[in-house]
Amino acid sequence: MERFHIQPIIDLASGRICGGEVLWRPNDGLPTAEEIRALEEDPVLNISVTQDSFIFALRALDRMPANLWLSVNLSCQYIGSGKMFFRPISKQVMDLECLRRRVGRRLVVEVTEAGIAGEHELAFIHELTSLHTIAVDDFGSGDAPLSHMLNLEFSKVKLDRSIVSGVDADWFRQRFVKWLVAGCHAIDVDVIAEGVETESEATFLRRSGVDQGQGWLWSKAMSACDFENLLSTEAMNVPIKKATLETEELELKAGSRPD
Numbered sequence: 001m002e003r004f005h006i007q008p009i010i011d012l013a014s015g016r017i018c019g020g021e022v023l024w025r026p027n028d029g030l031p032t033a034e035e036i037r038a039l040e041e042d043p044v045l046n047i048s049v050t051q052d053s054f055i056f057a058l059r060a061l062d063r064m065p066a067n068l069w070l071s072v073n074l075s076c077q078y079i080g081s082g083k084m085f086f087r088p089i090s091k092q093v094m095d096l097e098c099l100r101r102r103v104g105r106r107l108v109v110e111v112t113e114a115g116i117a118g119e120h121e122l123a124f125i126h127e128l129t130s131l132h133t134i135a136v137d138d139f140g141s142g143d144a145p146l147s148h149m150l151n152l153e154f155s156k157v158k159l160d161r162s163i164v165s166g167v168d169a170d171w172f173r174q175r176f177v178k179w180l181v182a183g184c185h186a187i188d189v190d191v192i193a194e195g196v197e198t199e200s201e202a203t204f205l206r207r208s209g210v211d212q213g214q215g216w217l218w219s220k221a222m223s224a225c226d227f228e229n230l231l232s233t234e235a236m237n238v239p240i241k242k243a244t245l246e247t248e249e250l251e252l253k254a255g256s257r258p259d
Helices: 033-041 043-063 086-092 096-106 119-129 171-186 199-207 224-235 240-253
Strands: 004-011 016-024 069-073 107-112 133-139 156-159 190-193
Touching: 004 043, 004 224, 016 043, 016 224, 033 043, 043 069, 043 086, 043 096, 043 107, 043 224, 069 096, 069 133, 086 096, 096 107, 107 119, 119 133, 156 171, 171 190, 171 199
Parallel strands: 016 069, 069 107, 107 133, 133 156, 156 190
Antiparallel strands: 004 016
């Protein structure tokens, strides 16, 4: 299960950690181009990694503060109806259904617009919605028409990094963000910005009403242990950027490469 790291997600209004995204980190580092290609093209590997990410997130959430949530990525193209998805997981996690209920909405399942086109995929996502939160990932990337979202009950939208990058200086991107925020907030959906790298981007996003942010401005992905230590540090009112820099300095002194 240590094939996964967690990248913090920040509440832009308070500047505090509100959640994190579970990211695949084979061999404790960034996946290579070949590994990413294999994950996208090999159904067996894809489903196995997805199932392991669910286990990792459920177990982590069970020991984390009740106000924290974690997201996992779901590749619907290989899941189908999902009838067999949880069976292998139940063999590794005792009383899986009880754990899923206990974690509840704190487990966020990210799906892309392109991945929810079929009836079987939608059926499985609707099943997940009964216990967990659904987020639309990579919104604005242009990979699929908005019509794919018509029958989806989602509570979060993750703004693609291609829109976020340079948004502080691009009038067209700014219009798009403001339009998205207004529409989402009208139906009680949170907006999360991915790939935030500068203070200027974060400032514009916060002033435009974007709810949460994720990116290297605050932190790269880290081990579950480091993430939980960061939560403890934040609880002592140490700013996240300072705490993250201290963690990376310790890693470099120990001879390890930060993700």
